[in-house]
Amino acid sequence: MTQPTVSILMPVYNGAQFLASAIDSALAQTYPAIQLILVNDCATDNSAEIIARYLPDPRITYLQNECNSGVATSRNVALQHASGSYIAFHDQDDLWLPNKLELQMAALQQHPEIGLLHTLYARIDTGGQLFPEYRTLAQDAFGNPAADTVVGDVFEEIFISNDIQPLTSIIPKAMLDEVGWFNPDLPGVDDYELWLRIARRYPIAHLQTITGYWRQHAAQQSKQGYTMLLIRLKALDTFLAADPDAASKVNRSAFVARMHGMNRGAANHYFYNLQDYARARGYFRQALTLKPGDIDSRLKLAYCALPDPARDLIRRIKNSLKRQPS
Template sequence: MNTRAARSNPTSRLPLVSVITPVFNGATWLEESIDSALAQTFPFLEIIVVNDGSTDDSLAIARARARNHSRIRVIDQDNAGLPNARNRALKMARGAYMALLDADDAWLPNHLQLAMQAFERDPDLGLVHANIERVDADGARVNIPERSWHEDMDAFDALALRHEHVSCPTAVFSRAAIDMVGGFDPRFTGLGCEDRDLWLRIAARFRIRFLDQVTARYRLHPASMSAASERMALARQLLVAKLAVSAQGARLVSQMEAMIDSDLGLGLSEQGRHIRAIARQWAALHQSPTDRLIQRRFIGALLAPCRSLVPQYLPNPHRGRS
């Protein structure tokens, strides 16, 4: 993207990239998140902060930043959930491209520059994404997921079967894609997976590009692992139900149901509930016996009880999955 040429054009007043930042009680990290957008080497952006019924200082922080930066707009609404908050921002957005930045995440300075260069090279792309650095509540690095994009596998299939993953704080997508497939589905409110549902709809009609480098910091939060696992399982069941009635998704339903069992098995392994984890992975393998990821997970579940005894000699079965 030729930022020098664009900067010299004073008639170009509409922002090219609309940054979508919903916040619900995210005062602790909101300012850091906003500042990471303002610090982008690609300067042609607007930031839309949607305060989704916060009871902390989120709204005050957002308004204070907006008073000092004309590129920030703040929307205040009653709590409606993440999909609705993002959709509210999408309706207000003026950019030709949209970028997700939740209130507890942050971008590296070149995030938008790299994404927009990818769109410039291939204007028909619907979505560009990259890798993340996971950090804890204090901002200390936890890890960087090992990710790649399997060019030999259809993007829709890879996303549906969870062989590939799009990290939300790295996602930049076109207005053309949203206009064609719609926004976030409110039926996923409180469950999760509203992002993957959107990525699948985009992948069904557009090409996707993965940038093999870290462009964002994703914050991990302590939570009830079992509650999160059960909630995500419900979200994935809803996703399967949606895909079952679509021409492109119907053929993958059995494999997706197997992956739900496999993901639940991973959660059980992490909780130390090894017998139940093995049972889940066996059920997944029975449904989708040729899936190599599920095969590896089943073997990992069998080995997990031994891992604490000889951890230095056993491979990590979760490697590459986030």
């Protein structure tokens, strides 16, 4: 019986330092039926030269974007050329264990109803060394063929706090086509918004063993503080605008805590860090629709609504009071 092909999507942009290791870990899979799709997103380093060494391998499909377009667009470009029945994701700086796809495909055959299967992962540094919390784990924590697969409705869980990494995820192509591909307007969280769409329609499975290494380094978008807060909030707003009934599937107090906290965090960023009071007003208003009794946000909203001379006067008064001896 012919094994179904897994198409592996790998966007490439200025990650030459780790690229060869990433490609090697994808090609070293014990599961034989793979297509590795490399999408060069106009890298300006020597990524193209590294890729060229691998092109004789018939398992590789190599594509080049006409302009730098981001990870989501690059993944969508790869999907247009995917021949596999299943789609997996491998970033240019991460690593897979050799039996990652073998374990996942076995689990998928046991659970054909699921919309996404992910696993545990371990974090590594730029040198490929495990973070301290993973160094004491038993060997069978990594790539364990006897690991359990837990299947369930996790929509509420990931709405509140997502820990599904593209690195360990695999999705049936037919289900991906049904819910839609990646949203390029959500850089850095396009995967999260897609997970929400999948989890609304299908059960999600978690294979409880480590199958990949997530490399942590300074250039990663996921470390960019308030930028990621704003784009995560945009992802949730985008998802809820398209599927407003989804809010009813989340415990109301948890939903309010999540959305109020994010809107208030965004508002305080514009209020304190940028002094952009017009934008802060919008986020404070949204926070107050969720928690009308939030006095701090109500006072800050009133301050934001003042004309500039009034705010200047208040600041001068506060500064003069601070200078007075106690």
